[in-house]
Amino acid sequence: MIQLRRFQGTCQGSTAALLCMLLASSILANELSSLRIGSPGDPQTLDPHRYTLNLEEHILKDMFLGLTTMDAKGAIVPGSAASWDVSSDGLVWTFHLRDNAWSDGAPVRAEDFVFSFQRLLNPETAAPLAFFLYGIENAREINGGKVEPTELGVSALDTQTLEIRLEQPFPYFAERLFYPTGYPVPQHVIEKHGSDWIKPQNWVSNGPYSLSDWKPQQAVELQRNPHFFDLENVRIDSVKYVPVADALAGYHRFLADELDIVGDFPAGEIESLRESRPDSLRLSSLLSTMYLVFNVTEPPFDDVRVRRALALAIDRDKLTQKVLRSDEIGNASMVPPMVPGYKSVVETNSPDLALARSLLKQAGYTEEEPLKVTLRYFTGSESKQVHVAIAAMWQEIGVQASLHHTELKVHFSDLHSGDFEVAQAGWFGENNPEHYIELLWSQIGSNNYGRYQSAEFDALLEQAKNTVGQKAREKLLQQAESVALNEFPVIPLYSVTVRNLVNPRVGGWYTNPRNSHGVRYMTLK
């Protein structure tokens, strides 16, 4: 205060006034280099090996750098590894690390990755997503406590070279490594602080930012990591991830200019935003498939004619254009249309009510004795709209669908235990077709909610899983998908749209199918 008064005293005359203005503008500019992002909740952990939530993935990707990473437009690019080679059998991946350092200045070595992969799979870590890396030699056995973590197929050939051995060829491995489960964690800090390594005062990471503060339910604050290898291109000094209670609260805070980016807002606002803030509104399709799944083990859906009839009654265009109205993409394949290089050969099955009625008749359902089904979905305004519309479409072919909704956890718990007839389901995630098609595999467990089984499909999928070349592999996947979807164990519906609001001051923010936006690529005007 005293200093301020003295300073004010010197601010006399035009030169001093000009100086004041310059100072004020530089203070303003400094404030602007802090980015405020609305996060759909509080992270449950910032330990990359224990994370489960998408929102945690968004924060962690700004603080860590895996072997591979994503560029501003969502493509997989080299991260901590400057390059990599894959053996001809597709089983051995050799990564050549770049010179990079932890935020405390210590160099990032190949041994750090060996430690981290072993830690992820160690049963004591209890990593919920450890199975992401089950493709690595011995990973599953280690996670099940049958083999020592040191037996993992990951070794440091020297401080800059890392070798990973897989059990089966997996051409999408570079993509799999970019998740937080593949991030390195600082061995030297964890050994010193134990589970407290995660506290802001002990925090060390190898990404563009490091953790400066975390107040639960208030904010996670990051600051630029001065030792990051590409520091000169990281423009924003600090980032604040602010949890917002729901989409409406986030939307209001964006409008009140309390947040620069929010990842969701109520769908009902889209039309008015197209008018009022077209330069802030960013809609994009997410790698995802929303679908209906039939329990094929029990009547009436053990009969393929009934499943086909219900599929033929659904008008995807009506669902996306009249009901959802957020630019969703209708899709008849299990694989989202934005997965590059994969062309589904599944027929689009445009609505054919006459055929649907006749199929139902063949299956023994008449006007007097109509088909009665229970359609389950999880609580939420959008899923309600969609499933009410589907029930109405089925009514047109004489099917009486009663709607039953439960909270998300209960819904999926029922699906896993097979307690449903036909239900809403969705699958999000990777940019490869296998991730979606294998949901119909008899060996995948209860994630194949409807317990669909087909020897032909299984054989094709297993053949694909053992094929090294990506093209040949995807051809087999195409055939497998076509075999399965001709039996209608599921009805793929659409890929969801993510609704972002981005202040026009923020540059370097591009829509991408993963909806992942690294702050290191952004600028603030």
Added chain:
Amino acid sequence: MARFVLRRIAFMLITFWVVISVAFLLLRLAPGGPFDGDRRMPPEVEANLLNAYNLDEPLYIQYGRYVWDLLRFDLGPSIKHHDFTVSELIAAGLPVSLTVGALALVIALVLGVPIGSIAAFRHNSWLDNCLSSSTTFGLALPPIVTGPLFVLLFAVMLQWLPAGGMDSASSLILPSIALAIPHAAAIAKLMRGSCIDTLGQNHILTARSKGLNSVRLAIHHVLPSAMIPVLSFLGPAAATLIAGSLVIEEVFSLPGLGRYFVQGALNRDYTLVMGGVVVYAGLILLLNFVVDTLYFRFDPRIRSQKQSEAL
């Protein structure tokens, strides 16, 4: 007096034990577990997770362990918020909830008492009609309605106050007012009725007939006795305000205990929800105990009733 207090304490402890036992059981009965989601995890991962939180033990052992830990004031680690213990989360959230609740209570009193008294003193006038209908309106305005409206008006349109979060003290203004409105209305109604009753009593009529001016009459004779029902309302009201801040914390993204409680329940974060139950049940029981004891101390009717029960 001591015997009464001891009996109340024993009763309070038994109630507390029943509440946490029922909550423990209900939580486990709810379908879906903490690690359930759209993706079923491989059995190896599930086993590791259950083992990490002792959820693979029989229920009675888990219960015994919980009660034993509770006796040592250990609420355990949060199942979902891996990086914090339940006590750390409560320590971070409770002060915010208490501050909002207390502020709302003060606002409710500051608004409710004068409004109710003025309406009573101008009984059946146009002013009384105006105030009474506004209090009825206020009673029908839950925070879930006023909260978003306030945000739209004061944060989005006028930009006077923050729309959410807890960046400064001004963040507390809108939530406290939204939370206070129905309580202010309830207090005003109570105050009005009780003032009208008091005004009709003989000693007030006597004072009036002796020519005492209205201000003195109000301050020295009417308000003290008219306040008694309001004071007895404050105990349960304080408890509802603390528990009621649950909604307001969601609307304003406040980092309070209520949000943990709601999210914990949705996530099946058993230890965190139990922590919330312990705190809320403890507070409500404690507030009731204080009110009961004060009643016993100040209201001779209850004392004589208890004494005759004891005989």
